[in-house]
Amino acid sequence: MAGSDPDDPRRRILVRALSLGLIAGVATGMARAQRPGAPLPKGQSIFKVVGDVTVNGKPADMKTVINPGDTVKTSGKGSEIVFVVGTQAMILRGEGQMVIEKPAEASGFARALRVVRGALLSVSRAMPMEVRTSTATVGIRGTGFYVEAQPAETYFCTCYGVTEVAASKEPEKVETIVATRHDRPVYILAGDASGQLIRNAPFINHTDQELALIESLVGREPPFVFPKDSYSAPRRGY
Numbered sequence: 001m002a003g004s005d006p007d008d009p010r011r012r013i014l015v016r017a018l019s020l021g022l023i024a025g026v027a028t029g030m031a032r033a034q035r036p037g038a039p040l041p042k043g044q045s046i047f048k049v050v051g052d053v054t055v056n057g058k059p060a061d062m063k064t065v066i067n068p069g070d071t072v073k074t075s076g077k078g079s080e081i082v083f084v085v086g087t088q089a090m091i092l093r094g095e096g097q098m099v100i101e102k103p104a105e106a107s108g109f110a111r112a113l114r115v116v117r118g119a120l121l122s123v124s125r126a127m128p129m130e131v132r133t134s135t136a137t138v139g140i141r142g143t144g145f146y147v148e149a150q151p152a153e154t155y156f157c158t159c160y161g162v163t164e165v166a167a168s169k170e171p172e173k174v175e176t177i178v179a180t181r182h183d184r185p186v187y188i189l190a191g192d193a194s195g196q197l198i199r200n201a202p203f204i205n206h207t208d209q210e211l212a213l214i215e216s217l218v219g220r221e222p223p224f225v226f227p228k229d230s231y232s233a234p235r236r237g238y
Helices: 009-020 208-216
Strands: 044-053 071-085 088-094 096-101 112-124 128-133 136-149 152-167 173-181 186-189 198-199
Touching: 136 173, 152 208
Parallel strands: 112 128
Antiparallel strands: 044 071, 071 088, 071 096, 088 112, 096 112, 112 136, 128 136, 136 152, 152 173, 152 186, 186 198
16 A cells, blocks of 8 residues: 655755745756745746646746646656646645646636546635546545545545545445544555455645645635644655
8 A cells, every 4th residue: 555654854844944935946947936825926827846847748837827628747756846726726746647627618627636646735625626546536525635646546635624535446435524634544446355445544645734835825724723843744755
């Protein structure tokens, strides 16, 4: 199953610096537009881009606009993008690929996020949508969530809000998860001899500080209060 890798001190320092607004710019290939805590300016999609990141196959930079219908890809473990589509803010980590599926009607909202591979942290409260992976379909009903997609399993954490989780192999069996703060992470499997495709999982690889950061990009705060340095989790390194 997806592992809970040891915490990387370098990543903790970077997340803390981002949340406190201490970084004005770092290595080549990374840029940011304004301090955390302020919504992105109108017409701007990207807050931060690191390493090899493409949108629809073209290299992404701070001027790239991301819309429903686009494909976002991060190549290499050190790559990452923090961005906003409509009222949804996201962090796509290294070696990830996702498709932002658009609804039939013209709007700035996504109908679904199809996570082909990799790890995605997201917040969205404006309208219902779905998250799809190779092994799972999750209905989002106003939620902060974290997902890691692998061919044989999906890790999914309802950070707060309500989700409806189903394994792709058994779409008729839907489990509703109501969470206030990472109450019930799960693994959703492609198949298992026991027949239990949705299993309880540990809390791994994302933090409340990261959720606070991306909520701030769309002018919101997480629905809980926490000391800035008190809540963290094991996660993969940059």
